[in-house]
Amino acid sequence: MSKVKVPRKSTVVDMTAMTDVAFLLLTFFMLATKFKPDEPVTVTTPSSISEIKLPETDILLLTIDKDSRVFFAMDGEANRLELLDKMATKYQLTFNDKQKKEFSLLSSFGVPVKNLGQYLDLDSEGRKKFAQTGIPSDSTNNELADWVLQARFTNKALRVAVKGDQNAGFPVVKQVIATLQDKKVDRFNFITSLEKAEN
Amino acid sequence: MSDIESGGGGGAHKGKKKGKKMSTRVDFTPMVDLGFLLITFFMLTTSMNKPQTMEINMPVKDKNLTEDQQTKVKASQTLTVLLTKENKVVYYFVDEKTGEPGLTTVTDYGKDGIRKVLLQENKIRNASVDSIGIYKGQLQTNKITEEDFRAKVYAIKSFKDGLIVIIKADDNSRYGNLVDILDEMNICNIGRYAIVDITPIDLALLSKTTL
Numbered sequence: 001m002s003k004v005k006v007p008r009k010s011t012v013v014d015m016t017a018m019t020d021v022a023f024l025l026l027t028f029f030m031l032a033t034k035f036k037p038d039e040p041v042t043v044t045t046p047s048s049i050s051e052i053k054l055p056e057t058d059i060l061l062l063t064i065d066k067d068s069r070v071f072f073a074m075d076g077e078a079n080r081l082e083l084l085d086k087m088a089t090k091y092q093l094t095f096n097d098k099q100k101k102e103f104s105l106l107s108s109f110g111v112p113v114k115n116l117g118q119y120l121d122l123d124s125e126g127r128k129k130f131a132q133t134g135i136p137s138d139s140t141n142n143e144l145a146d147w148v149l150q151a152r153f154t155n156k157a158l159r160v161a162v163k164g165d166q167n168a169g170f171p172v173v174k175q176v177i178a179t180l181q182d183k184k185v186d187r188f189n190f191i192t193s194l195e196k197a198e199n
Numbered sequence: 200m201s202d203i204e205s206g207g208g209g210g211a212h213k214g215k216k217k218g219k220k221m222s223t224r225v226d227f228t229p230m231v232d233l234g235f236l237l238i239t240f241f242m243l244t245t246s247m248n249k250p251q252t253m254e255i256n257m258p259v260k261d262k263n264l265t266e267d268q269q270t271k272v273k274a275s276q277t278l279t280v281l282l283t284k285e286n287k288v289v290y291y292f293v294d295e296k297t298g299e300p301g302l303t304t305v306t307d308y309g310k311d312g313i314r315k316v317l318l319q320e321n322k323i324r325n326a327s328v329d330s331i332g333i334y335k336g337q338l339q340t341n342k343i344t345e346e347d348f349r350a351k352v353y354a355i356k357s358f359k360d361g362l363i364v365i366i367k368a369d370d371n372s373r374y375g376n377l378v379d380i381l382d383e384m385n386i387c388n389i390g391r392y393a394i395v396d397i398t399p400i401d402l403a404l405l406s407k408t409t410l
Contacts, residue, residue, distance in 0.1 A: 015227040022234030029238060033245035046375035048382040050253040064374065161252060166375035170282075173374045177394075181257055189252035190378055 047195030069134025356390030
């Protein structure tokens, strides 16, 4: 038993600096990042050595998942409203105001036009459960061609990007490319992940 | 624990009856926890990198073009690549004398696969292809400008007798295969290539080849 008492030092640590660091990091993340758009499906894109970045605005995104379903996404709320109106007149459907508002906020969808109204009426939970069959692009019923054409009318500077899953079957990709060529879209982009070329 | 002391000194002035000095020490540790929680939320739900793209230019498919206006290529300059199931690639050269597809060879997408053949064939027909690598090095050390580099590369790639690759994919191939082969076009600096529909002759060839 030591008779000499070890002088006790105070265990108080000043946390002010730590909070400053934490909030600095938080500010960085809030300013430098963008929210990931929630998509109905997660797609693993193939890799390529291409380092060209996708532009942020005026993009028409066609997502093809591994079950060969095609999803459509266009940015610009006002453009989406206009697009819905045009498609409604083309297919002789009517959408009420609530559905139109939902559509303008929707990021990505993949349902045939006749099911679109029903899909828009669901809330986010219901939408996740809804089995989206993809936008038809076969020769008998090529709704994709109409969506692309009307989208290009609403926004002349639109660029088309295709985000396909690595294991998506080739026939649907061929169909999508043929549809795009048919609608005079000859320049488009494939979205890929970065890969280093082993030389 | 960080603390802000306020009012601890002021209490000394009060009457002696209120003897208890309550020091106001605020513990900031939960604030740090909150801060890091928010950081974690933003780290997980946002993304910093913009997705990469590959630019594709398809030829104009105008139905009104006559036979003369469509671009014709000399069959002997071409290498036909067929993409099929299980990530296999079958390629052949067109026989000069008969105009029929020659011997088919099966390979894959690795470094020793189609890339070796492409590099070899490209080099045989176009000797200046290696200088693209040299120019790229020069561009990175800023010895030549970007437009200069692009012009030089374009001149080399559009060499008249260079290799032309025809890409055909059958229904059993995957989208990833298409992107891989287009990637190889970029890696091997192939100037001219085209994606076309597969023909029945090619399909018959594929069924005869053992993969």
